[in-house]
Amino acid sequence: MIDDVEALTIEHQLRPDEQYQLDRFIVAPCYTAFTSAAQISELRIGPDRNTFGYIFPITSFRNEMGFDRKFGLIYADAGFRKFLTLERLARFQSSFSIDRGAVEQVSLDEIVSDSLSIFVASKEVLDAHDVSEDVLELMLRRCQVEISDENKSGPAFVADLEFNPGVNLSKPKIEDAEDLARLRLLLKTADNDNSEIGKFIQYYQFFEYMILKVFEWGIPHVAAGDATPWDVKDRLNDLGAERKRLQRLDIHCLPDLRDRQSQERLADSCKDFLDKVGVDRGNRTSWHSLLYLVRNSVVHNQFKLLSPDYLTALASVNICLRAVALDCFFNFEEPGADGFFS
Structure with a gap:
């Protein structure tokens, strides 16, 4: 029975024991x-990989294969019962005649849009791991899941991950609640921006946030030891250079980032973009040095970039940039003194 309306009853036939x-x-x-x-x-979390939730495509509710485990079926049952309200049926309805439901058996993906999925998570497990709403949304968007009450054909961003039946999620190491709330909003806004230039600038703000932290963390080390006034001046110049801080971010601030494939893909897409717009990249090969050149082109040559070919190349950069920005942010932490002046 939906929303206590007796005239509308939707049920499923596969019930969990509990x-x-x-x-x-x-x-x-x-x-x-x-x-x-x-x-x-x-969906799993923590070093023990505790299951905290599932993503069920609407189409899976006509298929018993994915519900064979006890907890999978319990989560699916809860998702089915809690998701179905008159408001959601109206919002996500497909071209379905309600009269059919009175005389024949229909599947859920015949009633609502089959581009939709249902996210189901345990509040208890998330609370045990101290996962706030802002952190949860950042975690989900990083693994390319978009929570949305809007009826549309898919996620706002271009997804490039391969399907994985078991997804291990981690929390960002930055714990400042105010910063996390702002970064969650920034990511949502960037994902929904229809301008490739706008997307780039907003995704790059994740790096702006991190390299500002690198500068703040480095200040106490500027006058450390027996530094002379000239040493302090040189160290400040070195610490203040954006290109150098991006390098420090990559080398010293990501000790737990093991998989660097996203960075390799970003480097390749940056090379393609720079070659297309005619920027001499010299002998630069690292993702951060190439990204810095792309950033300069986007900031200073926006008029030149307003052509289909250049915007297509920038779109490829943006797909890779989003992944690297989130990989770096989720693994970002303060280095020791050697990370500033070795």
Whole structure:
């Protein structure tokens, strides 16, 4: 029975042995790149990889394959019962005649848009890991899941990950709640920006945030030891250079970032962009030095970039830039003194 309206009853036939109370779950509509029935993702967190939730494509609710585990079925049942309200049925409805429901059995993806998925998470597990709403949304967007109450065809950003039935999520190492709230909003705004130039500038703000922190952390080390006035001057110049701070970020502030493939893809896309717009990249090969050249082109040559070819090249940079910005941010931490002046 939906919203206590007796005239409308929607049920499923695969019940778990135990039905948990719905107030123990967060349930929300979401979009991912994976909408096939078998593409159910189990979400885990922490060093022990505790399961905290699932992503169920709407199409999976006509398929029993993904619900064979006890907790998968419990989460699916909770998601089904809590997701279905008259408001959501109206918002996400597909071209379905309600009269059919009275005489025949229909699947959920025949009633609502089959581009949709349902996010289901345990409040208890998230609370145990101290995951706030802002942190949760950042974590989900990093793994290319967009929570949204808007009826549309897919996520706002271009998804480039391969499907994984078990997704291990981590919290960002930055813990400042105010900063996290602003960065969550920045990411949402960037993802929804229809301008490739606007996307680039906003994704790059993640690096602006991190290199500002690098400068703040480095200030106490400027006059350390037996530094002479000339030493202090040289160190400040070195610390203040944006290109040098990007290098420090990469070398010293990401000790736990093991998979660097996203950085390699960003370097390749930056090379393609710079070659297309005619910028001499010299012998630069690192992602951060190439990104700095792209940043200069975007900031100082926006008029020149207003052509389909250049914007297409920038779009490829943006897909890679988003991944690297989030990889760096989630692994970003303050280095020791050697990270500033070795």
